[in-house]
Amino acid sequence: DIVMTQSPVTLSVSPGERATLSCRASQSFSLKLAWYQQKPGQAPRLLIYDASTRATGVAARFSGSGSGTEFTLTISSLQSEDFAIYYCQQYHAWPLTFGGGTKVEV
Amino acid sequence: QVQLQQSGPGLVKSSETLSLTCTVSGGPMRSHHWTWLRQSPGKGLEWIGYVYSSGTTHYRSSLESRLSISIDTSQSQFFLNLSSVTAADTAVYYCAGLYSNVFEIWGQGTMVTVSS
Numbered sequence: 001d002i003v004m005t006q007s008p009v010t011l012s013v014s015p016g017e018r019a020t021l022s023c024r025a026s027q028s029f030s031l032k033l034a035w036y037q038q039k040p041g042q043a044p045r046l047l048i049y050d051a052s053t054r055a056t057g058v059a060a061r062f063s064g065s066g067s068g069t070e071f072t073l074t075i076s077s078l079q080s081e082d083f084a085i086y087y088c089q090q091y092h093a094w095p096l097t098f099g100g101g102t103k104v105e106v
Numbered sequence: 107q108v109q110l111q112q113s114g115p116g117l118v119k120s121s122e123t124l125s126l127t128c129t130v131s132g133g134p135m136r137s138h139h140w141t142w143l144r145q146s147p148g149k150g151l152e153w154i155g156y157v158y159s160s161g162t163t164h165y166r167s168s169l170e171s172r173l174s175i176s177i178d179t180s181q182s183q184f185f186l187n188l189s190s191v192t193a194a195d196t197a198v199y200y201c202a203g204l205y206s207n208v209f210e211i212w213g214q215g216t217m218v219t220v221s222s
Contacts, residue, residue: 043212091207098151
């Protein structure tokens, strides 16, 4: 299985600041990487697919980049509604696997 | 807009079968692969398996011997059955629509506790 490792586990930022979240894969692949946002008591929500394409309705302040084994989710200017847990997911190989998440908090 | 609504018991006895239903509305069942995932503090988010509208299935290998995912397109529903459950199967279970191997649509989640 491809192991996805996210860092940091917790990221403390202030509203208006930039947040950079990392996701590392145990095997190299090209662009088959998605990002999800999960708020307490809710299901995850798709933000980014193909490493850098925003899903429908996702704000432009969310951007994704990377390939190979290193991927990044950037939130350019954090809004109050962005404080949540973020997960990466690879879909290069079965089984589909997720990272352990990064909690973005104030 | 496709939406998913989950139903099923939140408490299952150890060694019995966990059964959940997911109802699809707002779109055709051939639009996605219909999948189940679970989330627990110990294992994080874990893909369980999927079923397509044709009935084709693909399961996580570690669960395959206990797992059955099926579909009823006439009722716009798909189902999860996980047999011989133990405490390790306690988790929040989600149904989701998989499109190009991305979890595009999610159900609301069902917390399932396995009791002894």
